[in-house]
Amino acid sequence: MSESTRTLLPMAELTRGKRSPVTCQLKCDNACAGEVCNTSANAYFRDIAGAALGRRQLLGLGAAGAVTLALGAAPQNASAAAPTSSLFAQSWHSSPLSFTPIAPVDRLVDELTVPAGFAWKPVIRWGDPLFRRSPEFNPTQQTAAAQKQQFGYNNDYTDIVELPGSKGRRALLFCNHEYVNPAIMFPPNLDPAEARAITRAAHGLSVVELRRSRRGTPWQYDRNGHLNRRFLDTTKYSFTGPAAGSSLLKTVASPRGKTALGTLGNCSGGTTPWGTMLSGEENFNGYFVTPGTSASDQRYGLTSKATNNGWELDEPRWDTRNPGYQNEVNHFGWIVEVDPLDPQSTPLKHTAMGRFKHEGANVILAEDGHVVAYMGDDERFDYLYKFISKYKYRPGDSAAARAWNKKLLNEGDLFVARFEGDSATEIDGSGKLPKDGRFDGGGQWIPLTRNGASVVPGLSIDEVLVYTRLAADKVNATKMDRCEDVQPSLSTGKIYVACTNNTNRGKVGFAAADEANPRNENRDGHVVEITERGGQTSGRFDWNLLLVCGDPAKNNATYFGGFPKDQVSPISCPDNLAFDSKGDLWISTDGAPSTIGFNDGLFKVTLSGRERGRVQQFLSVPRESETCGPIVHDQDGLVFVAVQHPGEEGSWAAQRSAFPDYVGPGQRPRRGEAALPRPSVVQVFRGKR
Numbered sequence: 014m015s016e017s018t019r020t021l022l023p024m025a026e027l028t029r030g031k032r033s034p035v036t037c038q039l040k041c042d043n044a045c046a047g048e049v050c051n052t053s054a055n056a057y058f059r060d061i062a063g064a065a066l067g068r069r070q071l072l073g074l075g076a077a078g079a080v081t082l083a084l085g086a087a088p089q090n091a092s093a094a095a096p097t098s099s100l101f102a103q104s105w106h107s108s109p110l111s112f113t114p115i116a117p118v119d120r121l122v123d124e125l126t127v128p129a130g131f132a133w134k135p136v137i138r139w140g141d142p143l144f145r146r147s148p149e150f151n152p153t154q155q156t157a158a159a160q161k162q163q164f165g166y167n168n169d170y171t172d173i174v175e176l177p178g179s180k181g182r183r184a185l186l187f188c189n190h191e192y193v194n195p196a197i198m199f200p201p202n203l204d205p206a207e208a209r210a211i212t213r214a215a216h217g218l219s220v221v222e223l224r225r226s227r228r229g230t231p232w233q234y235d236r237n238g239h240l241n242r243r244f245l246d247t248t249k250y251s252f253t254g255p256a257a258g259s260s261l262l263k264t265v266a267s268p269r270g271k272t273a274l275g276t277l278g279n280c281s282g283g284t285t286p287w288g289t290m291l292s293g294e295e296n297f298n299g300y301f302v303t304p305g306t307s308a309s310d311q312r313y314g315l316t317s318k319a320t321n322n323g324w325e326l327d328e329p330r331w332d333t334r335n336p337g338y339q340n341e342v343n344h345f346g347w348i349v350e351v352d353p354l355d356p357q358s359t360p361l362k363h364t365a366m367g368r369f370k371h372e373g374a375n376v377i378l379a380e381d382g383h384v385v386a387y388m389g390d391d392e393r394f395d396y397l398y399k400f401i402s403k404y405k406y407r408p409g410d411s412a413a414a415r416a417w418n419k420k421l422l423n424e425g426d427l428f429v430a431r432f433e434g435d436s437a438t439e440i441d442g443s444g445k446l447p448k449d450g451r452f453d454g455g456g457q458w459i460p461l462t463r464n465g466a467s468v469v470p471g472l473s474i475d476e477v478l479v480y481t482r483l484a485a486d487k488v489n490a491t492k493m494d495r496c497e498d499v500q501p502s503l504s505t506g507k508i509y510v511a512c513t514n515n516t517n518r519g520k521v522g523f524a525a526a527d528e529a530n531p532r533n534e535n536r537d538g539h540v541v542e543i544t545e546r547g548g549q550t551s552g553r554f555d556w557n558l559l560l561v562c563g564d565p566a567k568n569n570a571t572y573f574g575g576f577p578k579d580q581v582s583p584i585s586c587p588d589n590l591a592f593d594s595k596g597d598l599w600i601s602t603d604g605a606p607s608t609i610g611f612n613d614g615l616f617k618v619t620l621s622g623r624e625r626g627r628v629q630q631f632l633s634v635p636r637e638s639e640t641c642g643p644i645v646h647d648q649d650g651l652v653f654v655a656v657q658h659p660g661e662e663g664s665w666a667a668q669r670s671a672f673p674d675y676v677g678p679g680q681r682p683r684r685g686e687a688a689l690p691r692p693s694v695v696q697v698f699r700g701k702r
Contacts, residue, residue: 033607033637035661039192039321042299042314044392049517050314051394053486110593110647114582118614118633120606123670125656125695126633132701133632135673136186136653137221137234138693139166143241152689155199157210161245165190166198166215167692168655170282170292170373170589171642173223173232174353181228181649185240185353186221187290188642188655188694189279193322197663197690209323217276218244218292218360220353229650231696242356246275250349253423254365255465259475262344265337266330273344273362274330280391281373281498281589281642286384286406287418290351293371295391297345300324302332312482313370314392315342343479348374348388350422363422366400367461367481374400377501379549382406384421387508389496393515394524395482396490397430397499399458401550403465424465427481428458429490432556434528442519442526442533444561444570452528452572453557456543459488494518494530494538498589502620504596506549509559510541511587513603529556532570536608537563537585540600540618559598559626560618562587564609574626576619582630584616585609591643596620599631601640601654613640615654632697635672635690637661642694652697660690 044050112128127133140150140163147162169191176183193212203211222238225231235241250273252262262270280295298314302325305316317334325331330341347362348371366374369390376386382405388398403424407414434440434454436447446452460468461484467474469484477484494515501508512530517523519533526533529541540560546553561572564583573581586604593599597620602613614633619625634640634656642655660670670690 033662035194035196035637036639036658039194039658039661042296042321044296044314049393049523050312051392051482051486051492052311110645110650110652112629112631114629115614115631115633117583117609117611117630120610120612121636122612122633123636123660123672123675124633125635125672126612127697128631131697131699133695133697134231135693136223136232136696137164138673138691139164139168139215140691141234142236143219143221143243145237147236152199155203155211157207157214160211160214161243164188164219164221165217165243166193166212167191167657168219168694169280169641169657171644171653171655171694172282172284172290173644173646173653174284174288176222176354182225184223184232186219186223186232186234186694187282187351187353188219188221189276189282189292190216190218191279191657192216192296194658194661197660197665197668200665205323206327209327212322213246213324216246216279217248218279218349218351220351220356231651231698240354240356242353244276244351244360248275248360250274250276250360250362252362252364253420254363254478255424255462255474256364256478259364259479261340261475261479264330264340264344266341267344270340276349276360276362277345278370279349280371283373283375283386285350285376285418285422286378287415287421288352288354289419290353291374291376291386292349292351293373293388294345294347294349295370295372297342297370300331300345301342302334303342304334309480309483312480312486313342313346343368346370348386348422350419352419361422364478365423365425365427365462367398367427367477368479369395369398369481372497372499375498375500377503377506377549378406381548381550383550384425385501385549386422387499387501387510389493389499389510390482391495391497391513393495393517394492395496396485397493397496397510398481398485399428399430401426401428426463427461427478428552429461429485429488430456430554431459431489432456432491432527432529437528440526440528440531442531444532444572446572447528450575451557452531452561453555454528455546456491456554456556458552458554459490461485461488491527491529492524494535497587500590500592500598501549502592502596502598504592505620506545508543508545509590509598510543511590511600512539512541513586513588514538514608529558531558531561537561537568537571538587540587540598559620560584560587560628567609572626573628574618576624576626576628581626581628582616583609583611584628584630585611586613588639589641589643591645593617593645593647595647599643599645600628601643603639603641606637612636613638615640615643615652635659635670637663637669638672638690638692650699653694654697655692655694657692659692663690665689 220242222235223232278296282292303315329335346368352358384402386400494512563571565578585608588603638659644653659672663669
């Protein structure tokens with residue numbers, strides 16, 4: 014590797030634990046190549062001995078939770094069939110979406126692979142026009158003005174909500190757009206300032222109307238939908254909660270500290286019981302130049318180096334060293350809430366839910382009516398959080414109930430998790446299963462705020478919410494292996510946490526393995542299952558590891574809920590989670606090509622009975638892409654995924670993927686379209702493409 018390439022892509026020789034060096038560069042600003050943000054002296058883990066869906070009938074909650082109440086037919090019982098000796102010989106017949114698992118697909122294959130009897134096609138692609146007068150997509154002549162009226166880049170979280178009264182024929186797609194890759198988006202001779210403006214316009218969020226002829230058939234997006242909307246870098250957001258109006262949020266552009274412009278680095282999200290959409294602002298640090306010297310700068314990975322996007326060359330707010338903009342970076346790192354049915358509504362940023370690298374937020378109603386949201390901070394050695402609303406949910410479809418429920422995330426108490434194990438002395442970092450046959454234990458939710466006030470010594474409420482990582486450090490939270498999606502099951506109330514990986518675990522100077530993170534140099538990740546003691550608002554919980562991921566044929570330090578290892582699909586780097594109508598878990602992955610050598614995919618995991626822990630692969634995405642935003646409408650015979658960054662290691666002159674417009678018999682691009690990779694939301698259904 015040349016020195017220039019090494020400088021540009023410092024993760025190029027370090028990505029065995031996660032993803033491609035290009036993804037590392039563009040998505041998270043090479044976070045794993047830099048200093049670990051959490052250098053707190055927390056005691057390590059081993060040293061510490063059914064919801065009503067409200068006014069809007071949903072097709073499914075996708076990554077927001079189980080769809081047991083939303084799809085009409087009653088959930089079916091788990092299959093009682095005895096396991097077979099061949100992984101790929103038996104279909105899964107306990108759901109209307111029965112399928113035969115696919116074999117893993119080599120990481121160099123540029124195809125979207127689905128089970129026998131299924132087909133796929135895009136719902137919408139990067140650049141597709143969203144409005145009647147939007148220009149058609151033309152990558153050789155792209156402009157910022159055009160991109161503002163088209164579907165954005167790198168779609169991540171998605172959900173599909175049926176429009177009331179449409180009898181299953183109309184719906185809304187909500188999607189966020191995480192980051193961009195200019196090297197493969199447009200020609201290198203494009204004016205640099207225009208290119209940067211296009212990348213700003215390609216971020217944000219989209220709401221898109223969908224139509225179809227009847228239930229069970231694939232969707233088409235509606236270019237003329239009156240609810241279609243793009244949320245851009247110039248869109249105004251209102252802060253809610255205790256930190257709104259804080260001096261820590263005041264800037265030249267927001268002198269009262271109550272509004273922000275745009276949303277950045279949006280990763281996963283969730284759907285609320287009242288039908289709004291949540292999105293998590295994750296890797297916002299890579300968009301800013303800062304002094305890089307304060308404790309908060311260092312804790313959030315902020316530096317004085319030039320950014321990948323170069324927006325600081327165009328607007329002063331992206332360089333917080335400019336007078337009046339020192340707090341601009343504090344406008345990002347929040348949970349965003351959007352009402353997709355009201356195109357005139359102002360989106361919100363909820364300060365009561367804390368500021369960190371949010372993967373997303375997912376909501377469940379507690380038994381007493383309070384709203385509970387679970388959130389992960391996607392950084393090595395960072396934490397798992399819970400938010401409990403101050404007020405209770407009001408059922409019904411009245412205007413008063415709607416208005417009340419849309420304010421439930423404005424106020425509440427914020428907690429961070431501390432795990433305790435029952436076999437701590439047996440954990441040596443090898444991933445060896447304890448003698449009791451489970452990785453398990455208990456834990457506490459440690460309060461950071463109570464009744465709108467800080468309970469962290471030495472920190473005000475504003476400081477706790479704006480610098481939540483620093484607050485969590487002070488209360489001795491457990492350092493985790495990158496909590497990504499955190500999903501409560503609406504059928505059982507259990508919470509599932511995708512810990513994608515942490516290759517620094519156990520290295521000199523870093524936290525050692527513990528029972529909740531049992532492997533040193535954890536390349537493949539694991540999934541935690543949490544049961545609240547006494548309900549969702551409880552301060553105590555029990556936990557176990559559902560999966561310790563990897564390819565069991567190559568790695569003995571794996572665990573699949575007790576299910577035989579020779580009968581599971583290999584899985585690595587769990588990321589986004591969803592549930593089907595039976596309540597079983599579906600996992601999308603991000604990083605498998607760099608760890609187990611296969612393309613990323615979507616996997617179904619049985620959660621109960623004799624097949625608990627059985628992993629079966631449903632689909633595989635094309636080379637160099639990530640599987641995001643899974644939605645499982647199994648009663649409707651449909652599965653959706655957002656395919657992000659296909660062919661990301663290519664260039665304009667040497668593209669490495671043609672997804673989704675493959676050139677071949679019956680798969681040629683539409684007239685006038687270039688054969689370049691386009692991140693897309695894809696639907697999988699029975700039949701032919």
